[in-house]
Amino acid sequence: MDSQKKSHLRDYCIALGDDSLILGHRLSEWCRNGPFLEEDLALTNVSLDYIGRARMFYSYAAEVEGRGRGEDDIAFLRDCREYRNFLINELPNGDFAVTMARQLMVDVYDMGFFAELAHSRDPTLAAIAAKAIKESSYHLRRSEDWIKRLGDGTDESHERVQYAFGQLWGYAAEMFEMSADEQQLLEAGIAVDRSALEENWTATMHAILKESTLDIPDDNWTIGGGREGQHTEHLGFLLAEMQFLQRAYPGLQW
Amino acid sequence: MVVADHNTDTAQLFELLSTVVDPEIPVLTLQDLGILRGISLNDGEVKVTITPTYAGCPAMETMRADIETTLAEAGYTRVTVRQVLSPAWTTDWMSENGREKLRAYGIAPPLSTACGQPSSQIECPQCNSSDVKLISEFGSTACKALYQCQLCREPFDYFKCL
Numbered sequence: 001m002d003s004q005k006k007s008h009l010r011d012y013c014i015a016l017g018d019d020s021l022i023l024g025h026r027l028s029e030w031c032r033n034g035p036f037l038e039e040d041l042a043l044t045n046v047s048l049d050y051i052g053r054a055r056m057f058y059s060y061a062a063e064v065e066g067r068g069r070g071e072d073d074i075a076f077l078r079d080c081r082e083y084r085n086f087l088i089n090e091l092p093n094g095d096f097a098v099t100m101a102r103q104l105m106v107d108v109y110d111m112g113f114f115a116e117l118a119h120s121r122d123p124t125l126a127a128i129a130a131k132a133i134k135e136s137s138y139h140l141r142r143s144e145d146w147i148k149r150l151g152d153g154t155d156e157s158h159e160r161v162q163y164a165f166g167q168l169w170g171y172a173a174e175m176f177e178m179s180a181d182e183q184q185l186l187e188a189g190i191a192v193d194r195s196a197l198e199e200n201w202t203a204t205m206h207a208i209l210k211e212s213t214l215d216i217p218d219d220n221w222t223i224g225g226g227r228e229g230q231h232t233e234h235l236g237f238l239l240a241e242m243q244f245l246q247r248a249y250p251g252l253q254w
Numbered sequence: 255m256v257v258a259d260h261n262t263d264t265a266q267l268f269e270l271l272s273t274v275v276d277p278e279i280p281v282l283t284l285q286d287l288g289i290l291r292g293i294s295l296n297d298g299e300v301k302v303t304i305t306p307t308y309a310g311c312p313a314m315e316t317m318r319a320d321i322e323t324t325l326a327e328a329g330y331t332r333v334t335v336r337q338v339l340s341p342a343w344t345t346d347w348m349s350e351n352g353r354e355k356l357r358a359y360g361i362a363p364p365l366s367t368a369c370g371q372p373s374s375q376i377e378c379p380q381c382n383s384s385d386v387k388l389i390s391e392f393g394s395t396a397c398k399a400l401y402q403c404q405l406c407r408e409p410f411d412y413f414k415c416l
Contacts, residue, residue, distance in 0.1 A: 041400075050309075055310070127342060128339060130341075131343070132309065
């Protein structure tokens with residue numbers, strides 16, 4: 001593989017790892033804060049699945065890069081503008097409705113995305129996808145169930161989850177926008193055509209919202225930039241907390 | 255240089271590794287779980303291939319270390335433990351023996367027919383009733399869900415089908 005393709009592949013893997021790690025970190029913030037014990041366990045278990053996914057993507061990226069970096073270097077020694085995650089993953093958890101609304105949007109996306117990535121010509125990416133989709137199907141079952149309960153719940157839960165979707169909806173568009181580098185990887189049969197996932201995503205989301213007695217939010221605004229390293233103000237605070245120990249004591253090992 | 259009988263020696267290694275257990279569920283060995291995918295021995299160098307269960311399973315690190323320790327204690331100092339991701343681990347690889355051990359330990363074993371769907375065939379490991387209720391999709395570990403038996407009222411973990 002030529003070195004340009006290699007660096008695109010590395011960047012692709014890092015971006016996928018970033019999506020996973022940042023969302024995994026957000027979910028870990030629910031630890032000991034869950035509304036009840038079983039839910040605390042559920043949220044943190046999902047978080048663990050994401051962190052494991054990030055490890056696989058980062059390890060592979062480091063291997064492709066071949067410059068001696070490891071998963072920890074990639075996770076802890078990059079600042080905001082080097083992170084490539086979708087913005088939706090870095091948004092604060094908000095209340096339980098916001099967390100689950102975001103989770104549903106991501107889970108529906110992940111199911112579509114990993115189904116395609118499992119056919120990648122890159123065997124490692126295909127293998128990661130084959131594992132990820134099994135876990136995501138449990139995540140989706142959970143988030144879909146919660147949205148239906150919250151939407152078709154009390155007046156308060158309905159109001160909160162409706163508001164949540166209204167705040168998050170415009171962050172979805174970014175998940176379906178391809179970059180030029182990604183396009184090249186797509187032509188090589190390695191990357192997924194994310195733009196082709198939008199139709200199904202929208203249809204699935206609409207169906208779930210309807211069943212949950214929720215209105216489809218306005219789609220007259222979108223916000224993106226994550227894959228270019230342009231982030232919301234939230235990522236800096238997240239990384240400051242997540243990376244603190246490694247930055248304060250570089251190279252420290254457990 | 256001793257030329258080892260390849261077959262005999264890997265049989266020995268398999269037996270050695272049959273003592274390595276899941277740290278969270280100590281009745282299950284690597285082989286019961288279907289995690290151990292291969293062992294090779296060449297010129298005294300051992301290569302062990304394992305595959306991870308769940309992406310974020312923290313027990314994998316412990317098991318990897320246990321493999322190295324177990325082999326080192328038996329005199330094998332040149333050991334490489336390698337993780338393969340493909341084919342993706344599935345609970346279908348869990349041995350029948352493993353399933354029985356889980357049940358005896360108080361954890362309902364995974365059903366291979368019902369991946370992704372709550373199942374009406376899950377039985378309480380205490381009283382065998384199938385009148386069970388799902389409390390949470392996620393339990394004490396990522397691989398388990400929490401159920402409660404409606405007959406004897408005991409809660410129990412179910413090892414999820416993956």
